[in-house]
Amino acid sequence: MWLVYPELCAACDKPLNSGESCICTFCRYHLPRTHFHLEKDNAIEKRFWGRIPLVSATAFFHFSKGEKVQQMIHKLKYNGEKDIGVKVGEWMGQELKESEGFAKAALVVPVPLHPHRQSKRGYNQSAMLAEGLSKSMGIPFSEALVRHKETTTQTRKHRYERFENVNRVFGVRDSSELENKHILLVDDVITTGSTLIACAECLLEVPGTKVSIATMAYA
């Protein structure tokens, strides 16, 4: 006899009904969405004002500790459930392609993990989101950014040096695939924004590029 385990909703852990995929219908309606992609000068865009020029920026969900969104991100990052990234990415893409500021993006690029961490985890959660976004927006995705260095020594340095250090952590693999493109830079969660800024700076060094940012949540 076969025991069939039902697939569970990534957000509420209840069994999915047929036709539901990864996240149940109830959660799709009730998860705390921001709808920032429809709002000009939204809270995420304001975070980057005066720090880096962006076309648009959004975070898909509000994030609060102990709530469903935090659990989903935890499963995506630490529990091997990379499908959550692809599915949420697809959902984000369906909405972003209806938004003027994002619809013209031509390439999706995830924030890279350090190679050590990626080989330990087996995947980059931001690349999973990028894959989903690429699928539903109908534009390619590329792991065009690389992460060079360990950043663990940062805490011992002065503030200015620390900033310099972050800047040199990221690099571009092949600038020819980025030239003259509007790039959608993707990460799982925005906290201080400094990682995204360092990545966007690298991308903006390539001639003719524009950058927008989309994350799954913000803290």
Ligand SMILES: [Zn+2]
């Ligand atoms: Zn659910």
